[in-house]
Amino acid sequence: MSVKDRLIKFLEQENISQGKFEKHVGLSNGFVNNIGAGISTTSLTKIRSKYPSLNVQWLLKGEGEMLQKNTEDFNLGEAVKKTEATVEVILAAVAELLARSTGQSSTIVKEQLEDLVNKRLNPSE
Template sequence: MTAPERFFQFMAHKRYIPSWVEKECKLSNGYLGKQRKNKGSFGGAILSRIEKRFPELNISWLLSGEGEMLNANSRVPKIEMMNTVEEESASYGLIMQEFIPLLKQQISQLEAALADKQKLIEMLEKQLKEMEE
């Protein structure tokens, strides 16, 4: 299997389409397909662009087929990232606990204002009716 064929495996794994990847790596339209069809390879400049844009891709695997497709650090979620998500979730919960009562209060105020306006409309309609008689 050639490097372009393995790169297509990577793209399929990530659900990337070739035209998007070509734009991201500043390659000409159809470059990847031509390399794959002709059993070609990637030059150093192209590999550098690919590596820069897709740091999770194991370049050794791309070139040789040995090892894992993805670099080890991209396969395992980092503890710091998980902690950040947990902290943000906790913050979100606190904000929502404060925000929901405020929204309920605002709803009550709007309902009261609506009721007042409805009474005013009824009074005006009554006055209009009296004037017409």
Template sequence: MDEENTVKSRLKAFVAYLNMSEREFCRTIGVGSAYIASIKKSIKADKLEAISRQYPELNPVWLIRGDGEMLQRRNNNSTQSEQMANIAPSEMLYKLLEDAKEEKARLLSIIESQQRTIETLAELTKKANAQTGAAAGCAAVG
């Protein structure tokens, strides 16, 4: 995975934007000072909720998926960022998981279709080779 496009790198970018140390940021959300360094792929719902509570300006969709802007925009219109801000982090994670499940199902369907195509082509290749072999045998006899 591209090191610049990870949850860890985005969280580090947000901490840098806040102009605070990672240790101080970790303290404000109630985790150990090495929490950011320990992030492998993503963060758990309880940590996302703690971050969202402490830093409501952070766009959680950007943090988790890298979509949109780092900061949520506030204006009088009902924007997607504002709508997402009103969703609990656990609900957002649920929606992200549902999106991932749908994408997985779509990809599995494509894979199954490709496998059927491969099996069909393999059968056709066997038949063609058998016919070629039979024709070569007839030519050798004659």
């Protein structure tokens, strides 16, 4: 199940239309339908501020329950840092592999990969 599928499942369970959700959170019209590989940190922060019971780990990775039992125990900033650190490690590894196969600098390849990832994660921002 994708991030988009999980978000739609949450909205259905809460009986919230996509349009109402987008407006309430302050996201662009059609945001839910245009979710690609993930949700930007900015959008995730907006969602979290309006729906604190939504388990972000479930939304992003499908881990745990959809709703958190105790929303005070969750630290969004810490979850975002861990996710960003994981992405950074993956990008560095992919960049190194591509650099080896193409003969380019791993720094240049990593920058190009980061640009591509950011464009896919933030298509409307």
